[in-house]
Amino acid sequence: MKTWSLSWGGLTTVAALELRQRVRSSRWLAALIVWFLVIGGITLLVINAAQTWKITPSQPYCAAGACHLPDNVSTVCQISAAGPAVCAPADAAGSTAGEETTCSVQPDGSVLCSILSDFRPPLSCSVAADGTAACSYDEVDGWRPTIGPLVFSLVVLFVLGLGLLVTPALTATSINGDRHAGTLATLQATRLSAAEIALGKLLAAWATLFAFLAAALPWLATGVVIGGLPILGVLVCVGVLLLELAVVCALGLGWSALINRTSGSSLLTYASVVTLSFLTLIALVLALPLVSTPTQVQVWRLPKDVQAQWEQEMSNWWEANDEALANGETTVSPQPVAPVSQCHWETVTETLTHTERIWQLTVLNPFAIVADAAPEPPVARSHPNLYAGYSGDILFSVRHGIAELAAGPNLESDLCPYSDGAIGPTGLPEASPIVVSPSEPAVIWPWGLAVSLAIGGLFFWIAVRRLRIPYGALPKGTRVA
Amino acid sequence: MTLPASLEPAPERLAAGPPDAEAGGRTGVVGVRAVGVKRAFGPVKAVDGVTFDAPQGAVTALIGPNGSGKTTLLLILAGLLRQDSGTVEVSGFDTVSQNVEARTRVGWMPDAFGAWDALTPTEILSTFGQAYGLPKARRRARAAELLERLHLAEFATAPARVLSRGQKQRLGLARALVHEPEVLLLDEPASGLDPRSRIELRDILRDLAQAGATVLVSSHVLTELEEVCDTAVFLSRGRTIAPDRTAAAATTTRGWRIRALDPASLRAFLDAADIPWQAGSAASDGEVIVDMASPESASQLLRAAVAANVTVHTIAPVSGQLEETYLALNEERR
Structure with a gap:
């Protein structure tokens, strides 16, 4: 069927046309700079907040004769200036459950303690002969707590969240908008197939999203480098993110082909995004x-x-031992x-x-x-x-x-x-x-992506069907040219 | 060649000889052939029985009042709209079953040309060249050539939004010509053009026809079509007018425009003398058109009118043959 024939020349014609118009007519450079600054600003604020408030991944710190975990509650080392330094982990209640501490005296006279826990990364604390102490997390399976995964997570979520907001604007009016501007029919009358017009528009919108991703890349890389995240996994994650946004592009394209008014297709595209992103969660709760x-x-x-x-x-x-326990006596009858x-x-x-x-x-x-x-x-x-x-x-x-x-x-x-x-x-x-x-x-x-791609494919198919000429039945209120 | 629903070509144009097969369409093929074409939009029968041939190497006028289905018919010919019944062949290709073959041979200029305002005319033309599959060097050359031909060269690198309406109309024509189509479909091409551009448009259309292309022009500016067209197709309420009726209309007694300082007294005079009349195209001036067999009849009428104290100041034959035919066909509307 001619409707579905695709050629490289046809695709690049449409995609180049769309991109050229987008570059000329909108303040895309300003938008990219704002985007870069917003993502960067958020990243820096998070790093700063994490350091100020000792949020989880920051390092333990030692001061005033004790070493503390960043949660400000747990004390891992009490340093006594009088005797030899001793490290004993204790939480606020004084409990030491599930933790194991081994200390050894080093040749230089300092004490090195290693503190293992099921719920905390292992710590090494060293107390020098003069009583100054330092604590740091040890590696577990090549990982030590850093701010990297947090930064990476936030940037990915922001790129996805803002991408879901930006993407409908790229395609939700692209077919009915062109129809209103009188530029669609002249293009359809050429050798271009319906699939080439639809896919060209889709690729142009997708390429625009790559620009937004590229602007966020320095911040994403910050998270990856600090966190030492596996590169292959990062590529898969970013690839899935881009494909999800491509699906939103296809949703917008389909709605813009189905609905005659540009305001209607924009609304429905945003409604679709909200449905997928939020209504699924609300439905889950309900x-x-x-x-x-x-x-x-x-x-x-x-x-x-x-x-x-x-x-x-x-x-x-x-009942029998209540008073004795309250007085701190240790010699009570066995439980x-x-x-x-x-x-x-x-x-x-x-x-x-x-x-x-x-x-x-x-x-x-x-x-x-x-x-x-x-x-x-x-x-x-x-x-x-x-x-x-x-x-x-x-x-x-x-x-x-x-x-x-x-x-x-x-x-x-x-x-x-x-x-x-x-x-x-x-x-x-x-x-x-x-x-x-x-x-x-x-x-x-993979399942979620497959379902998303199926939905996107359906809407793309709708767009192509609605671009197919010669038109048979025209939807109400639609003009060919 | 029989031309149903169309006027015979003017003799001097027939003398130009058969169309050059190399430059335009293929020999032995009718440029545009429509047989029994119908298309309805819901209850509205936009095109309701159109049958005509537009020959190669000639300019065919598509004439009809507003709402007579001209634009819909052109959309069908351009391969954008599917007819409900009937067949359309463009350069020998069926517009439904051989849509791609047909539409790549057609240059279609819609009545409202939407330009991509941010792009320059050069970019617009080469984009369309690319869309028609022209090689890169060819489409560049073609864009430059067309911009030169349509006097848009000075705007070649300016964004299309700075173009005036007439300039955009010219760009629209260039766009329709970019792939050297065998069949050119123009929907009201002259609207928005200044007189000089109209004359140039006429020359371009004549040149294209001379080179063998099939040119179909819809318009309601009749005097202008008269100068350029070889044949005409009349549309009324979505139908082509039967050829014997157009022929009859073309050979009837000639219409004469009559204007008076006091139009009411002129009409009263005509009614009293039992002379049939119809309101002319400049009806607001009180113009009436009276069919008369000869200048002698006109002279008689004038004398009688003056004798009856009707303040006639103008009496002249209706200028164009097309307009007369058009008016003769539209009589039924009133």
Whole structure:
């Protein structure tokens, strides 16, 4: 069919025509400079804020005889000038759970402490003989907390967010606008096919977005370099971002071919973007009650009577020792130990929210798709909790959230009252019978991208159909020329 | 060659000989052939039965009042609009089944030419050359040549927005000519042109026809068409007027314009004498047109009118044959 024939010459004719007009007629240079400054300004403000307020990825600091984590609450080293320096991690409550400290005296007389934690990046603190101390994070799987992932995340989100705002303006009036200006029909009457006109316009709009991406590139690169992010992953993420914006270009093109009035097609294009970006999230939230259903859950617990008996024993023990504990006495009678060997599986009916049935709504969301395609350093797989807490990687948090939605609620839980409290690598007590398979979180972006491209393809197809000549039935209110 | 629904070419133009096959369309093919073409927009029958041939090497006028379907017909001929029924061949190619072949042989100039205001005439022309697949060197040369020919060379590198309406109209013609079309379709090409440009337009159209192209011009400025066209096609309410009717209209008694200082008394006089009349094209002046067989009849009428104290100041034959035919055909409207 001639409508769909494509030639390089035809495509470049239309694309060059569109780009030349855009360069001549709008203040594109000013727009690019403003864009560069806005993204840069935000990046610098974030870096500054992170340093001022000791937001997660900044370094621990030592002052006034103690070393602190940037959260301003946890103290990792108390330095005593009198005796040899000792590092002992402590949070505000004085608890040292889950942390392990080893200190050694170095040949020069200083003390080097290494502090390991499941929830913090490992720290090295050294205390010199004169009592001055310094702390820094150690690498985990080649990663140490920096501001890089935060900067990268923010720039990607801003380029995507502002791109979603800018893109409709590039194509949403391109077909009906040309029709009103009387320039479309003369072009259609030439040798150019409908597909060449539509694709040429699409490519020209897309090329304009490349210019906006290029203006944001220095800031994006800042994040990549500081964070040491894997280049391949960065390219995939940026590629997915550009394809998502290309889909928006196609949406605008389709609406501008369908709707005769330019204001109508602009409105519908923006409405489409809002639908994909926000209404999918609102729909997800509103659908939550629909998937909250009574579900049979397996619980590992003591038989009811044994549990009640043990609780009574505990209550008696607290009553007997309450005063002694309050006075700080350490010589109290041992706590009663629960008969955990009697723990067994029980089937209980609970109302659970089955997000695994509706998480697919996120697959339509461009932010979710781009976040899912974001580069992932190895540490994000090996120590996900650590990375989530200390990287400032917003894209990772989004992906993590989607993975949890997709996984749905746990159908097994462990309520057995273990006394030793040792926590296994999965976050469950070591003695728990629940086996968490270390499955890789699902990668959703190829699916999301495929759905997006299908929608974009549909709208592109509509645009081509509406440009096909000779026109049969004309939509109401449309003139050929 | 039989020319249904059209006037016979003027004898001196026939003397110019058959069209040069090399310069324009292919031999043995009618430039534009429309048979029983109909096209409706919803309940509106814009084109409702058009049948005509436009020969190669000639300028064919497409004449009809506003709303008679001229623009719609040209859109169909340009391959932009599909007819509901009937067939259209352009340079021998069907505009529906061989749309690309047909439309690349057509240069179409719409009544309202939209220019890309930010681009220069040179860029606009070479863009269209590229759109028609001309090689780079050729389209550059062609753009320069056409700008020179249409006296736009001094604006070659100025943005199109600085062009006046007439200059834009000339640019529109250049645009339609950029790929050296075999068939040229012009929709009201003279509107907005100053007298000198109109004369130049006429010369250009004649030259193109001389070189073998098929030129179809729609207009309602009849005197201007008369000077340039070889044949004419009359459209009324979306239909071509049957050839015997146009022929009859062309050979009827001649119309005479009569004007008086007091138009009312002139009309009263004519009515009293039972002489049929119709309002002329300058009806606001009270002009009337009376069909008379000979100058003797005119002289008689004038004498009688003066005797009846009608203040006649002008009596003259209606100038153009086209206008007369046009008026004869439009009589039915009133």
